[in-house]
Amino acid sequence: MGRAWLMPILTAAFAATAVAVLGATITDIGPWYRSLAQPDWAPPDAVYGMAWTAIFASTAIAGVTGWLATPDWREREWLLGMFALNGVLNLLWSLLFFRLHRPDWALIEVLGLWLSVAVLIVIIWRRSMVGAVLLIPYLLWVTFAGYLNMTIVNLNGPFS
Template identity: 30%
Template sequence: MEIFKVNGTVNKKRLAIGVLIPVVGGALVGYYANKDTQAQYKKLKKPAFSPPPRVFPIAWTSLYSMMGLAQYRAYEKVDASQIEATVLTPYSIQLGLNFLWSFLFFKWNLRGIALLEIGMMVAAIGWSATQFYKVDRLAGALMLPYLGWVGFASTLNYSIWKLNR
């Protein structure tokens, strides 16, 4: 498919690594951050717009796949001297914040801290998307559904924090 081609070719190894890191990392974080927390989460007051729990794994797998593809495309397009500043730094920061948020919100019940942290995550995703867009418009565009979902998640985080203080 054309979406996987960068400069007319597909680097299968880099593509696989790019997609597997967020997908597998997200699955592991989800498992460990949510382990033994489901009963407690069910007891929380939630806003009417809170999606059913089954939506989250589907949404996150799709979003992690798109962000991995975006990172792959940007990495392949950017000049080698700019890989660190343009691709790896903003991407790593936003992914690290993404993984940390699950522990803050679910495992450690620090929903107020998670709300502050998700604000930083939104900014980091925006930075990453902007940097990606500069080198590959599709890579930048692939980050937009993720940015939208995390924006929604921040509203959900705020609502749950407010309802359960």
């Protein structure tokens, strides 16, 4: 592995870890969350940590793959900007749902999060099919999370 890989790998690993740690600190599985009616098909709490770990790892690898396959600096800046926006939207969803106790607002926000993942797939696909494919589990997970979010809103709303 050449030195050209080192900085993108370290940057992607740091960014993915930062979003994961911040998201974990925002996520409060306390009395409010436990009081919410959940659908029968909702996964056990332990599944979320495993799923997010795999998603953050594959997203970091996709970012490195996309970065290295993109020779133009302007395209690389666009790619970094989209990953940054995605990280912010990821954290915002957790803030809305878990800290502000507004699953209804989180349901609206998850559309932006989903769209940001879809745009990342399109951007990376142009340069690296492997990188784009690595983001598909993230898109599927956000789709599932959005449907779960919608179900929780339907079972528990209105929120104030």
